[in-house]
Amino acid sequence: MNTLFGEKKAKAEKLVFKSVDEYPEAPITLGTTLLNFTGDWRTFMPVVDESKCIRCYICWKFCPEPAIYIKEDGHVAIDYDYCKGCGICANECPTKAITMVREEK
């Protein structure tokens, strides 16, 4: 899948430490937060209407996660694994190409 984090996302996994000997000597991190799918925080999900999208990338710019990526055709898409549904993208979109939709879970 073509997302912002590609392989890094695919490789991200939960690190489990069963014995004290498995811990590093100093408290240094060993993985990334990419394993943490924050998409389930969402109540409303942004939906992109490509017909309205003018490819200005303002939504990409203002995503705090970041969970908006640019596809090869130049349109934006949302990585719903991470999108927390804050709605900034919809609010900032100049053509109202993104709408927030109540998500069925």
Place this chain on the structure above:
Amino acid sequence: MPKKVVSGNYAAAYAVKHARVEVVAAYPITPQTSIIEKIAEFIANGEVENLQYVPVESEHSAMAACIGASATGARTFTATSAQGLALMHEMLHWAAGARLPIVMVDVNRAMAPPWSVWDDQTDSLSQRDTGWLQFYAENNQEVYDGVLMAFKIAEHEKVNLPVMIVESAFILSHTYDVVDMPEQEEIDEFLPPRKPLYTLTDFENPFSVGALGTPADYYEFRYKIAKAMEEAKKVIKEVGKEYGERFGRDYSQMIELYRTDDAEIVFMGMGSLMGTVKEAVDILRSEGYKVGAAKVRWFRPFPREELYELAKNVEGIAVLDRNFSFGQEGILFNEAKGVLYNTDARPIMKNYIVGLGGRDLTVNDVKAIAKNMKEIIEKGKLDREIEWYHLKR
């Protein structure tokens, strides 16, 4: 090997120079100041290369800057005293928790109020639970040797913990004494450049240090420190032995024993006052007293095993504490007694609170303490457990 007549503080500064320290971040405080003045002088005279001196705005920032520097891979040093050390307290935990081998000289000074600039161990002993190793120097030579060994021990792959070298205010810091300093090449062989456990310059595999540890993980990291402290005992002995082989002064014992072989009474204490105690031991021996001295060099990690070995064979231990834990007793006494509780070594132990705030402990004082201990042993019973020996009554 060249000898110099230097103060304890200058001895520390020379050791910093000879250890090829890369970053010093420090804030002035009496009686520590001449350490950092001397280091600044080395820089001003071009006697050191690649030494960055950060004249921070407080001791708290001194330790924080040392932490940043050490985490970036630099060999790092600072020095302070009393109020300054207390201000650093929070960051002392940080240095140990982040496993940074920072070396610091603390010039033992009494805590205010009332204001005092004189010798007292309560400042450093109040930091006993921060994860720092603590070494108490008897004389200027030990200040110098201590700082050099401290880097080697702190940076050892099995330790990676900070070390505090403690010297007495004025009694060492401002007293000139003969110090034997090895040649730079010999020191370089003894103390090669630091190999850090991690460094913040790792841009290939970046990581964060000290991220939130939840109850699921925090505990294990504490154990790691506890284990490193235990390992440090072996490393201290190894390094102390190597130092002796290279430079002729052996530090393989965490407790230095003086004439204790057939001793009935042993004076136990830390730091500069033990020099006077040894002098008194010789005099008491010539007067027929079977006495010896046990100088606790390393207070952290605490030399439990060595103390047990000593306690097995003596009748009484007089613990001389130039410190006090309010609501309890002298801190060395407290710890030593605790170590022996679950053993079969149970000599009579009495705590003498001496010399707080720099009051001299003289040879005559030690003789009086010996007499008191002898009476106690003969009676087989303590007159009192804690005695404020120097109190005006």
Place this chain on the structure above:
Amino acid sequence: MELPADVKKKLTLPFEEHFYAGHTACQGCGAALGLRYVLKAYGGKAIFTIPACCSTIIAGPWPYTALNAPLFHTAFETTGAVISGIEAALKAKGYKVKGEDGIMVVGWAGDGGTADIGLQALSGFLERGHDALYIMYDNEAYMNTGIQRSSSTPYGAWTTNTPGGKKHFLEQRPKKKVIDIVIAHKPAYAATASVAYPEDFMRKLKKAQTIKGPAFIQLFAPCPTGWRSPTDKTIEIARLAVQTAYFPLFEYENGKYKINMPSPNKEPKPLEEFLKLQGRFKYMTKEDIETLQEWVLREWEELKKKAEVFG
């Protein structure tokens, strides 16, 4: 992925991401967005120091990190000192610090950790002239501990320890002008920035990278949780803060002030437009709003004077 050339041309920020998703910032967090921009600016070749603040959590609990850059978590009041130490160590070890290809040393601290408890260390860092950048992300209260007032909290704001109530116990003091304190140190560079204007922020980050000596940026970063504002309004609120001159954008370099407003000739919008989007201001009386409006305009006039005289 290789981006089509026309897409690349349209992007106003570097494409590469060094801030990992999956972090645990609140929905619509301005600080998280700010951190993303800083990482974009320095392409991961920066060493970060973060004291106790929301970003401690945002950066990920052990064993995970949200930053594709080295990061040292430190105590609340120590950011200025730790970045000083890192910079000193880099220099001692012969690394290039700052400049296009050098290592950036970045302190990233909240307003409490900067304007209050960390002010002394910040001052020390500035006056000693270290080659590092200190960014104060300003969300105008202690958010990580649950929304208590800081000296950067504005007049009239509700926080959990200025809770309004019958006695009208709201924040009674104006927002501390940290940037003025910083400028009093005559640093190499100081600027304000806003998450609503990332291109301006990015330019300032680049400036901080190339200029020699200490740099400071105060970044306006809305906190929907603490400001009681809708999560989708983060950028809108930040934009209004600039447009109302509540938080004007400017920079200070070599003794000179320069205002960087998006529409320089427009009069500031009424402050109420900024206030009404945030629940934290809902207890303010009409008089309170007037007081705050007066303060904003007075400060704005003062800044314009400075830019005129020292421009």
Place this chain on the structure above:
Amino acid sequence: MIEIRFHGRGGQGAVTAANILAEAAFLEGKYVQAFPFFGVERRGAPVTAFTRIDEKPIRIKTQIYEPDIVVVLDPSLLDTVDVTAGLKDGGMVIINTEKSKEEVLEKLKKKPAKLALVDATTIALEILGLPITNTSILGAVAKATGIVKIESVEKAIKETFSGELGEKNAKAAREAFEKTVVYEL
């Protein structure tokens, strides 16, 4: 072990004198210890400093309560400080003064076995142009006590002060060495 106590006033260099004497003895292969009274005295106030010299390493870490030798850098101190306090029987006192043996003895609480007098202030003023008597008095110490050679004192002075300053101070010490009068009492 020989224990020496210096009395001076803040700024006169009593502490430096104690250090230079230690350095001089060290140059002769002795073990030494030198330290100030650990006070917070400011310029002008009476100060005390100490030197210990021994053939073996010095372990004792207390102040000196029973000196073998007392050295007084400032004559006015005789009126305010009991400089002979704790002086050992058979001990010696060395004083910077223009006064006679009789006048000085009148002011001492304890009569020493040996008394050495030198007008170090005049020597210092003539050679250094300053009334700083710490180096000249060391010439008197070398002469009166014989614990160190004057050559060692000169060398230690030159190690402490570089260049012309060292030369001048060494000269002052030599001058005082020549002019010191020693009385066996």
